[in-house]
Amino acid sequence: MDILHDFGRYCKLLYQAIRSSTEIGTYYKNLFAEMIKTGYDSLPIVMLAGAFTGAVLTIQTAYQLVVSYIPLSTIGAIVVQSMVIELAAVISGLVLAGRVGARIATELGTMRVSEQIDAIESMGFNSVSFLVVPRVLASFFMFPVLYIAAATCGILGGLLAGIITGQVPMADFMKGGREYFFAWDIVFGLTKSIVFGFVITSVSCYKGYYATGGAEGVGKATTNAAVLSCIYVLLTDLLLAAILL
Amino acid sequence: MIEIKNLKKSFGSNLVWEDVNLDIHDGETLAIIGKSGCGKSVLMKHINALLTPDEGTVIVDGHDIFKLTYVDLRILRQRFGFLFQGAALFDSISAYENVAFPLRYFTKWKEDQIHKRVMECLDMVNLSNIGDKSTAELSGGMRKRVGLARAIVLEPDYLMYDEPTSGLDPETSDEINDLIIYMSESLKITSIVVTHDMHSVLRIADSAAFLDEQKLSWYGTIDELRISKHKRLLEFIKASEYQIG
Amino acid sequence: MRNEVKVAITIFIAIIVAVFGYRFMSETPLFGQTYQVYADFDRVDGLLSGTPVYMQGIKVGTIASMGFADNDSIRVYVNLNLPNGLPADSRAVIRSVQILETAIVIERGTSPERLPSGSKIPGFYDEGILGAVTSLGEEIGGNVNESLDKLNSVFSQVDGILVDGGRDDIQQTLSGLNLTINQIERTLAARSGEIEEAIVHLRNTLANAENLTADEDESIRNMIRNLESASARLDTLTGSMDEMTGDLTEVIRKINEGEGSLGLMINDPSLYQNLDSLSYNLNKLIEDVNENPRDFLKHLRLFSVF
Numbered sequence: 001m002d003i004l005h006d007f008g009r010y011c012k013l014l015y016q017a018i019r020s021s022t023e024i025g026t027y028y029k030n031l032f033a034e035m036i037k038t039g040y041d042s043l044p045i046v047m048l049a050g051a052f053t054g055a056v057l058t059i060q061t062a063y064q065l066v067v068s069y070i071p072l073s074t075i076g077a078i079v080v081q082s083m084v085i086e087l088a089a090v091i092s093g094l095v096l097a098g099r100v101g102a103r104i105a106t107e108l109g110t111m112r113v114s115e116q117i118d119a120i121e122s123m124g125f126n127s128v129s130f131l132v133v134p135r136v137l138a139s140f141f142m143f144p145v146l147y148i149a150a151a152t153c154g155i156l157g158g159l160l161a162g163i164i165t166g167q168v169p170m171a172d173f174m175k176g177g178r179e180y181f182f183a184w185d186i187v188f189g190l191t192k193s194i195v196f197g198f199v200i201t202s203v204s205c206y207k208g209y210y211a212t213g214g215a216e217g218v219g220k221a222t223t224n225a226a227v228l229s230c231i232y233v234l235l236t237d238l239l240l241a242a243i244l245l
Numbered sequence: 246m247i248e249i250k251n252l253k254k255s256f257g258s259n260l261v262w263e264d265v266n267l268d269i270h271d272g273e274t275l276a277i278i279g280k281s282g283c284g285k286s287v288l289m290k291h292i293n294a295l296l297t298p299d300e301g302t303v304i305v306d307g308h309d310i311f312k313l314t315y316v317d318l319r320i321l322r323q324r325f326g327f328l329f330q331g332a333a334l335f336d337s338i339s340a341y342e343n344v345a346f347p348l349r350y351f352t353k354w355k356e357d358q359i360h361k362r363v364m365e366c367l368d369m370v371n372l373s374n375i376g377d378k379s380t381a382e383l384s385g386g387m388r389k390r391v392g393l394a395r396a397i398v399l400e401p402d403y404l405m406y407d408e409p410t411s412g413l414d415p416e417t418s419d420e421i422n423d424l425i426i427y428m429s430e431s432l433k434i435t436s437i438v439v440t441h442d443m444h445s446v447l448r449i450a451d452s453a454a455f456l457d458e459q460k461l462s463w464y465g466t467i468d469e470l471r472i473s474k475h476k477r478l479l480e481f482i483k484a485s486e487y488q489i490g
Numbered sequence: 491m492r493n494e495v496k497v498a499i500t501i502f503i504a505i506i507v508a509v510f511g512y513r514f515m516s517e518t519p520l521f522g523q524t525y526q527v528y529a530d531f532d533r534v535d536g537l538l539s540g541t542p543v544y545m546q547g548i549k550v551g552t553i554a555s556m557g558f559a560d561n562d563s564i565r566v567y568v569n570l571n572l573p574n575g576l577p578a579d580s581r582a583v584i585r586s587v588q589i590l591e592t593a594i595v596i597e598r599g600t601s602p603e604r605l606p607s608g609s610k611i612p613g614f615y616d617e618g619i620l621g622a623v624t625s626l627g628e629e630i631g632g633n634v635n636e637s638l639d640k641l642n643s644v645f646s647q648v649d650g651i652l653v654d655g656g657r658d659d660i661q662q663t664l665s666g667l668n669l670t671i672n673q674i675e676r677t678l679a680a681r682s683g684e685i686e687e688a689i690v691h692l693r694n695t696l697a698n699a700e701n702l703t704a705d706e707d708e709s710i711r712n713m714i715r716n717l718e719s720a721s722a723r724l725d726t727l728t729g730s731m732d733e734m735t736g737d738l739t740e741v742i743r744k745i746n747e748g749e750g751s752l753g754l755m756i757n758d759p760s761l762y763q764n765l766d767s768l769s770y771n772l773n774k775l776i777e778d779v780n781e782n783p784r785d786f787l788k789h790l791r792l793f794s795v796f
Binding site: 032142148177186 | 507
């Protein structure tokens, strides 16, 4: 019952958000502030995560592929394709579930328990369009940007790791990478990143928006938002792979 | 004129109150009194539809507020000023911007007009020199006064105070009480005050409603209150006088 | 800086990185238009989009995309990095450029006229030297195996005759048998030279195949010719083996008909010696066929593993 109740309220919040997404004047300012906080401010951590994932992937694949007749270019193919299809979106999704999800849940939760959301409503604002819409919409624009950053850094990181450790020369890496570099994979990765962004921000908004019970309630909402975002990122990842691949 | 009719509210299986009937006439100051947790704030949040009742309705100037569309409801809410218990100032913007906030969205005023009105309201609450202080730098009394300035900035017809003197020293409480009297007398605003501070009730209110035992237990003017023989009310008054005294 | 400006710059940079990254990874020029041509093929085994395209031995581009055309052939688009464009009479050929790798090789035409981007060039599927060698090898191997099977059955029948004691009149057939054996020996003498010759040819062919590079068209053709003649010789060999088998069958028929006797056969050492030398010759033949063609077949196997 609780699950149904939660799901119902979540859908209602989404419905309200969609309905109030026309009130651009209300959320215009917040939208750009959120795009900065979600996208611009998250760039360093996402790029770092991407680069290290790519580097580790190269080194580990080189370590695992000990059979001599498998060409070195295979490593490039594995790193590039894994980054583009899966890792750039999922790693940045998981990092941002913590970073963005927790921030959103804390912000909205604090506003809820300190009656700021009531204050917004009582002034005659639509609190959903004021708070939820810009956050979800910002992710729609910024998550693809973060995906591009993560994928680029991941491929560069993998390439650099191969060169520095001397295990994969640049020519081999690029040859393999190019051979398995398909436009559809990028479309798939971008789709994933947008869906992850939506899942993370909407779940976190829901958790924060309906937080109850003072500071402890905010803490609970934050934890729940981060954990649930991670779980839903992984679940939708599986779902999208099943549907789109 | 606000008419509260047959209102009933429960959270889950917990009944808050039922059978609440109350008329609030234009220009009067009504105090809603009762013990902590008896649902005073909950009742007040029904008056501008921040909460929805299980049964009954609230009619404001002839409009059933729970049957209004969301757009109409928000227009109606602009006629209410609401001072929340913790003032509910937005902590991301300065005190000045908090007061200017409704003006920026609901009027098409120029910056100098906005400035003029904001300074007017801050003058009224004796905070003309507050400048660009952030909300975190303000004391409890100052926060309440900024909240009050924000509540009156759109020149509302109704002002609602949620525990305006709680957590303040007696001197600051008196200042707030003076402000409430000033608002209702000079601006002819109808006020609804939720409080358990009998001292301030006797100073500011024209009439009082006593919530007890999950219903509206007693209702009358302040003069009637002074001579009332209602047992539970007398106990409540005595307890709070002892607290003050 | 205002938020809008920051956001706009971030998104703008991301789009630039994405576009340039994509063009870099798919090896289309970073700036300007791509030079793209397409060709239709019946089959495109081993090709992927991104597979390199060669011309005159160097890489000039990659396969952009592949898909079915209207006429059931496979349409392959290739992006080329040719500043001067492609001569109008150029052809695209799918062939193996290394032992394990097939690719599109553009045979540059001589026409002074240049093809505009997006035009069609004729496409051919070249089965390649690998395919030719493999199929020929399979054929030869089949023939040799068949002959060996026949020889084996002859031997088991001869064995059967020697063990069986029911033939009395072998003596009378000995002159005929002698004659037959002489005939077989002559055949073998005449043919063993040819077998050896065939083997030598095959060895040369193999050596040629190892030296071969994709662009040496002439030596490919030579080699195919050699292989073809080798195969023809092996065919003749098989034919004469068939003949020989027929002769042996005749011998056995006569023995089976009971001409002469076992005692006489045993008493006459010349018959035994003749039989002995027959079996010696047959052994030698099998040895020859076994030893040298096996090497050849082994090589063929090595190819077909991949």
